[in-house]
Amino acid sequence: MDILSSIIMGIIEGLTEFLPVSSTGHMILTADLLGLNTENDTVKTFEVIVQLGAVMAVVVLYWRRFLSLFDFRRRTSSQPRLNLLHIILAMIPAGLIGVLFRDVIKQYLFGPETVLYSLVIGGLLMIAAEKFHPPIKSQTIDDITYKQAFTIGLFQVLALWPGFSRSGSTMSGGLFARVSHTAAAEFTFLVSVPVMLGASGIDMIKSMDHLSMSDFPVFAAGFITAFIVGMLAIKTFLGLLKRLSLTSFAIYRFVLAAVFFFIIL
Template identity: 60%
Template sequence: MMDLINAIIMGVVEGLTEFLPVSSTGHLILTGELLHFTGDRAKTFEVVIQFGAVLAVLVLYRKRFANLLNFKIGKGSGLNALHILLAMAPAGACAVLLHSFIKQFLFGPQTVLIGLFAGGFLMIAADRMKKKVVAEELDDITYKQAFAIGCFQVLALWPGFSRSGSTISGGMLLGTSQKAAAEFTFLVSVPIMAAASGMDLIKSREFLTVTDLPLFLIGLIAAFIVAMIAVVTFINLMKKIKLSWFAYYRFALAALFYFIIL
């Protein structure tokens, strides 16, 4: 029974934090420590429930993804597949090269706390140093901006830094609106997360057992439902509040877990 409760809690945490600039990886690692749900089985579970969050974005942005499949490229074509590929390239290349190092040395409470603080400072800097908005909507984002935002996404390879936090901050520093940067982050995250999670799942396949199927399925469903709600809510928040508020939350969370765990 405790495993099922842990699965629901972890699924809710994943769905709530995956697309917010607060680091889902950091929250999962820290929550796992508090629940004493750690080890190879727990890591495999975390990989599985990420697919629930990915599925939520696919459902919410299904029309946008369908348009991307047309591969319309050129001036005036709006956001297209090339934008996504350009944004994926930097982090994708670094992830392949550094995957083993990151998994072995960077996945732990201490590195997460560093990532929470560092990512928070970047978000505050983005709020204070952001450029004049030249890309108000998704379709206004240029190829150059897409690639540069992808370079910021490399920072998210450090657990706790946050994929959405780094890319939204990068987008704002490059002249996109908070809303456009957030939505672009969602679209780019789907193929990156699917590829990374798929790679991890293949490497962890020995920890996938029939007896754990209910546990994994419950966590995945919880992540999917909560992520659907979180994404819609977050987009509305991006129209009203500054990114810095999420940075202050990160600082408070890091301080709290520093005294609880370390």
């Protein structure tokens, strides 16, 4: 990899990590266009590093909210009600499936062709969630119940298939669980941090032997780019949710899949 490829991949990761369009899918497709070998150990390690840059964007923007999760004092009706148990309940399904079937997922689902399929199927789920979800009950992130948190976590399992999108699957699950678009999106941001840190941590441990100081400039460029673009993308996405439905993002996914179908296949 070179610096230019690193920056391009960082921009793609930062833009797509928190949008319901699948960052992993975009990274796989972009790497294919750039001629990068995704089986190469250096490229695999870079993908972990650049994802951590996007994670740090959430940590910086929501640090007060993260601290409040560890406040277990009795709360009044005017204080935040979201706590650490909500996050844990949402993490359990994908965490278990991810640990048990990690190697199978990596072997069979990480490829351009499988990404194209999941882009379409994930888009169909998002349209179904928009059209058939029951009336919304939880308008803010502090209105989310434990049952709703676990339901969103069940839908997050779908995001283990690259191309499905974590935010797309969890926001769809949120709508079916009667959670508003914005609340589901913000909850997804919070849940993504421990999930991504855990997954990235495992990958980093396995990649330690492939790290070298000569790769530092490339890795640093991707990390910083993903961090900065990720912060801008989160703010922009929350604003877009007030004007656009998930159907708009689903249409984008269909168009992207069609374009890459003719480029790759």
